[in-house]
Every structure is written in C-alpha cells, then in structure tokens.
Amino acid sequence: MEKRIKWGVLGYAKIAREQVIPAIVRASNSEFYAIASRDAEKAKQCQEKFGCSKVYKSYDELLDDPEIQAIYIPLPNSLHKEWTIKAAQKGKHILCEKPIALNTEEALEMIKVCEQNNVKLMEAFMYRYTDRTRKVKELLDSGIIGDVKYINSSFRFLLSRENDVRMAPELGGGSLYDVGCYPINFVGMVTGSSPVSMSGECVLQNRVDVLFSAVLKYENGIIAVINSGFNAFTRVFSEIVGTKGVMEIPDTFFGNAGTITITTAEGRKEIEVQESDRYQLEVEDFADAVLNNRQPLFSLEETVRNMKIIDQLLDRR
Template sequence: MDQVVRWGILGAANFARNHMGPAINAAHGAELAALATSSAEKAAGFQAFAPRVAVHDSYEALLADPSIDAVYIPLPNHLHVEWSIKALEAGKAVLCEKPVGLDVGQIDRLIDARDKAGLLAAEAYMIVHHPQWQRAKALLDEGAIGTLLHVNAAFSFYNNDMDNIRNQAGTGGGGLRDIGVYTMGSVRWATGQEPEKLDYARVQMQDGFDLFADVGFAFPGFTYQGFTGIRMANRQEMHFHGDKGVMSLTCPFNANVFDQAEVRLSYPDQRVVVERFTGINQYVKQVEAFGRSVRDGADYAWTLEDARGTQAMLDTIFASV
C-alpha cells in the first residue's frame, strides 16, 4: 500500500461534508480520493475543498474502486454494520460513524467480518485521539485526584426536526445512541473499567426513541451517573470525583466547537490547576491515527471491542425500559 491512504466516503452526509471530509483532506498521510453520491449538488460541497475527488454514483461503485484503501461511513445508524461488512469484503479498511451497531449481536458480526478480512475496522470515536482525553486518562492513572469514587456526565442538545435521523426510531435514532456513547464510553476508556451492574434508568421515550435518559451504573470502586437529552439546551461536562480532588472536562466531546477544551483539577485547599487544549482538530487526529494503523500496524486507541462494551451498556438500558 502507498504511504498515503486513499479514502472514500459512502454518502454525502452533512457531517461528512462539514467535518470528516475536510479532516481527511487535511490529515497528514491521507487523501480524500472518492465520494459515493448520486447528487451532483451534494458532491459539489465536497469538491469545494477537495476538487480532485472522484464521484461514484453508488456505494457499490466506490467499493469496487481498486484505488481506494479505506472508507469512512457516515450513513444512518441502521446501515452501519451492513455497509461496514460490505466494505471489508471489498478489501477496504473501515472507519464507521458511531454507534457502529444497534446491539451487541450486530457488533459481533462486524468483529467476525473484520477478523476474516484481516483489515482494520473501527468506530469513529474521535475523542480518544484528542490530547484532552489522553491527558485525563493519564491523570486518573497517576492518581491525581486520589481514589476515584464517582463520575458525573452531562450531554445535551436541542433538535426537534422530525425529518432528522436522530428523531426516527427506524434509523436507530435517539439520544443514547447518538451521544450516550460518549458519556458512557469515555468513562470506560478513561478508567479502563467495565460496569458491574445498572443501578437505575429513567428514560423518556417518544415514538420509539429516547428524548432523555438519566442512568446510573456501578463500576468497581466508583459509581456513575449521566444524562443525555436531545430536547434540551446545549450542555456537555464530565466530572471525575476522587477522595483527593475533582477533575472536570469542560468541553469533553465537541472540543473547540462547543467550547474550549480544558482539563481542570480542583483540590480541597482551593488550589485549581487548568490545562487548555486549543487549536486541535480531533477529527484530523483520528484520521491520522487510523492511517498509521493501516500503514504501519500501529495500535488503534478505540477498537470494535471497545465499542461493543459501550453497546452492552446501551443494551442493558434499553432492556430495562
């Protein structure tokens, strides 16, 4: 394989046009080489920043393109596993938007397809590639707040557009799948621990998908409480409460978009230590990390098994509703 990973994108989603397409185009060792869409208007939005991108009129045509090494899949949630498997069978490495599956069984099928193909397949879980979260994990590991006792998580935004896939049960919509993967998956990744049991789940459903969820889990040694909402004013915070201090992430998920990314340590003697992370594009970091893994076999920070662990938490919540 050439040193430059040649990427294709399945579908002209707004998120791909506004974030991941430009990130692939900007990343070192990556080239946005192809796009699959039958809409000339949508294709033009990508050609504005990547003029040489080839446009295929179907997903199948892009997967048949022998010049493409890896595909990014921003399709609606219910199509993720199907097209990820097709891409692997076509010999392409896969970076698929979250949630990569709708239940643990789907992710197990994808893991089997990955292993059979011998190619990298991963969920696009960009936060683990941002130095804000890497620093937070290191601080927890070194005991900067003492023994971790409790975690609080909050993530909300307002979306009442019923044509949006987030507001449709048939496409795997709802807040837990869209943003709960962040509030719960980030805790698992940062602490290296898995939950022992679901303590409670208060979930407000509408037309088959969740508008609001307040959930509690017991982890070994600490408790977790987090909420997600898609009819609420924008908010995102993470707080790790230890016996010696508190670590807060003020913009943990949409760094430098929602707000400035910070890790803040607060201690009982009123001492506060703040580390700020400015001008860092976590999507570019994600593409570059993926490329290193594809080219050089470097370890990748978020595996399908990691995604499966978060999905197991989601499955437990939905089973309780």
C-alpha cells in the same frame, strides 16, 4: 514523500462534509479520493469543494474501485452493519461512525467479517484524540484526586431540526445512540471495566428517547451517572470525584481550548487545555494503522464494551 491512504466516503452527510472530509484533506497521510452519493447534485458540490478524484452514484460502485484503501461510513446507524460488511468483503479498511451498530450481535458480526478479510475497523470516537482527554488520563494516573468513587458525565443538546434522522426509530435514532455513547465510553475509559449492574430511565418521543439517564455500578464500588438528550439546552460536562479531590471537565467531548479544574484540600487549580484537531488526528491515526499494520488508538474491545452497555440500557427502557 509520506505514503497516503486513499479514502472513499459513503454519503455526503453533515458530519462528513463539515468535519471528516475536511480532516481527510488536512491529514498528512491521507487523500480524499472518492465520494458516493445517490444525490448527483450533492456529489457534484462535494467534488467542487474538496476536489476528490472520483464521484460515484452508488456505494457499491465506490467499493468496487480498486484504488480505494479505506472507507468512512457516516450513514444512519441502521446502515452501519450492512456497509461495513460490504466494505470489508471488498478488502477496504473501515472507519465507521458511532455507534458502530444497533446492538452487540451486529458489532460482533462486523468485527468477525473484518478479521476474516484482514481489514482494520474502528469506531469514530474522535474525542479520544484531544489534548483534553490526554490530560484527563494523565491527571488520573498522577493520583491527584485519589481513588475514583463517582463519575457524572453528560452530553445533550436541543435538536430543533425537522425530519432529522436521529428522530427516526427505524434508522437507529435516539439520544443514547447518538450522544449517550460518549459518556458511556468516557466512564469506561476512566474505570477500565464493565459495570456489574445498571438502571436507566428515559423520555420517549415517537418511539425515540429524547432524554436518557442511567446509573452504572462497578465492582470496585464506583458509581457513574450518564445523561444524554435532544430536548433541552446544550450540556457537555463531566466530573470525577475521588478520595482526595474532584476533577471538572467542561466540554468533555470537544476539541476547543479550555481548562480542567482540580479541587483538593489545597484549593482549586486550573489546568490549561490546548485546542485539538480531533478529526484530523483520528484520520491520521487510522491511516497510519493501515499503513503500518498496527491497531489504531481506539480499540474494538472498547467498542464491544460500549455496545453491551447500550444494549442493556435500551432493554431497561
């Protein structure tokens, strides 16, 4: 029987209960072992629904459990650093929601503590585990659209829920942190480098950006435009323009089936994309990295690159 990593989850946030905990349950090399929640009723609901072995009233109690090997952190952005460091100091491997921290300084401190305690740390960019992302990379590598010159990537939706933590500045709210980090990462994946200059504009509401657009320029002449927002209808779409053609990627960051469209001088071609269980694949990759002492698919180098760009854009608000 395949070895399984025992997971503990800090908090019963929506992303945890709807996506990641079910993914841990489905994963072939993982066991959903423990939940910690200050809300006893929520913890009870979680145990009844997913059948975890242990329920804890505090995060510290969960981290003290020697059975737990890996921690998933779905807490508000402002708490990522504190609980990643505490988990690392207890010898736990950590899968932390994006953005990994509020700034590069925090991220580097988290990475250092994890290295000192010999534990794995990965930022939870689940879209990197989809068939859609794999095919985008394959198509780029094939040279079908030539040399990339322009990238446009958007991730926005209408945030209508009242008292959402994403609208709280003290908790690390804002669209750039929440969804803008995806287009930034996508552009980084395509270019494989950091921009040499950038500029950004945003619309603020209660000290939180509800709309953010930025232009990034790269040393090799590529220009990228990224857009994020909470204040208008959903738009999740990217295009990559090259010297020989254009690639259009609807639902860029989702795991649903669909198509990627390639337009060249020869005409338009639709590339089929298969549905992907992106959260399960993410959990299985991280658990396998722990079991086999290797690096997971998504690197900390990319995490730091992302964070540096976010820092610079927020400084330019």
